[in-house]
Amino acid sequence: MDLVLSICDDYALDKFWAAVLPASAFASSPSAAFLQASLNGSSLPVITSQPGKWSQLLSYIPHPPLPSAHELAPIAPSLASAWPRDYILRQFTSLFVLTLLGIHFLYFSFAWLSYRYIFNHEMMKHPRFLKNQVKLEIQHSLKAFPGMTLLTLPWFIAEVRGHSKLYDNVDEYGWGYLAFSTLWFLVFTDFGIYWIHRWEHHRLWYKWLHKPHHKWIVPTPFASHAFHPLDGYLQSIPYHAFIYLFPLHRLLYLSLFVFVNMWSILIHDSDMITGHPLETIINGPAHHTLHHLYFTVNYGQYFTWADRMGDSYRQPVSELDPMKEVQAHLAKQEKQALGKQQ
Structure with a gap:
């Protein structure tokens, strides 16, 4: 976020703060x-x-x-301005607004694209698809964004004030480390999210903390950020902690931050396409669809290895496709309609 803040300061925020304060x-x-x-x-x-x-x-x-x-x-x-760039109250306020604008842009652009071109709208006929669910998912997400942003700001403030291990010059660690750090970021965060996600399913706090996200049994891409604010924040901790533990290129971190949000949207499209070659390695949309349907399987974010290790893996198969329930439900309705006509 320090790169984003610096660019915004150069082109807009210096003038804004000079005018306001x-x-x-x-x-x-x-x-x-x-x-x-x-x-x-x-x-x-x-x-x-x-x-x-x-x-x-x-x-x-x-x-x-x-x-x-x-x-x-x-x-x-x-x-x-009476609030120069390095003043913490200015950084806090600027980052809060920029993060809110950014997450709204990513959410509405990528979720809409996924909803429009990937999500199977026939799934909205599923018997467990809620009335006005898309509207409810969006409303829930919009209510969660400010709280999640406030909880996340200390990480961003520390990053902007130079306490992270982000670096600018690729030559500092080399291209080999750049490639390795990309994979290591995914593995590290996947492992962390697996255990945080599984911990959130504990009966002592599941009802108020994580159950709001499982309200969407058959989710659409707009459910990707429909969390309790604390739930959304807790699952983001591994992403933020990584750059304080390991060096990571600044532009790569920004790219991965965008990718993380895109991936979260992608895996909430209720897709159950099976039989692809990476199905046993990548924890994709089909795996996460099973998580929403059965609750205690496939906690991982990107890969299946943590679920396999934790004995919580369930293999997607065509027999578990929720579309079969849609077809059965429609057939039942048709039969009932014919019965009334007779």
Whole structure:
């Protein structure tokens, strides 16, 4: 997120924060007066003895010490705001808004594409498909996003403030490590999510923590983020913890972050296509469909090995396809309709 924040600061947020919280508004501070004079091109600052109402209002807002006169030449765009780039309250607020915007964009773009072009809409005739389920999934997701974002922000703040092991130059660790770190990220996070996910099914907290996500017995892609906020956050911990334990290229981490969200959407399309060559290795949509149908199988995220190790693996087979229940349900309705006509 530090890369995203830096780009947004360069192109928009420096100007935004300078307009919303201008350093010049804190007119009671001598350094603010010097800053105002420098920004206006004046040779001498003018300090007003009676600050305006806006300045009085802003004076109650916490801010770091404003730059002194000798630090104001040349003026950096970030100095025009009383909240410079490295101020933690600015970072917290900016990251909160950017993360919310980002997750909404990923959710509505990729979930809609999956729903439109991959999801079998015949599945909506399943007897356990809820009335107005798509609307309910979206509403549940939108309610969860702010809470999940707030819980995640400490990880992002620590990353932005330089406490992670993210790096910029591929030569620092080499191309071999770049390839290895990609696979290791998937293995590490898959293993962590498996145990967190399985722990969430414990009877002591399942009802209030994870059961809201299992409300969707036959999910659509819009159910991918329809969690209790704490549930969604807990399952994301391995992704965030990885970069504090192992070096990872900054752009690769951003790409994997997007991939994680896309994968979560993909595996919630209720697909039960079986017989492909990687079926016993990759924990795909068919496996996760069985998890929603039977609850205590296929906890993994990407691979099947953790479920095999934990004795919770169930092989997708065509006989378990929920579409068979749809067909049986439709046949029953048709038979009942014919009976009424007779």
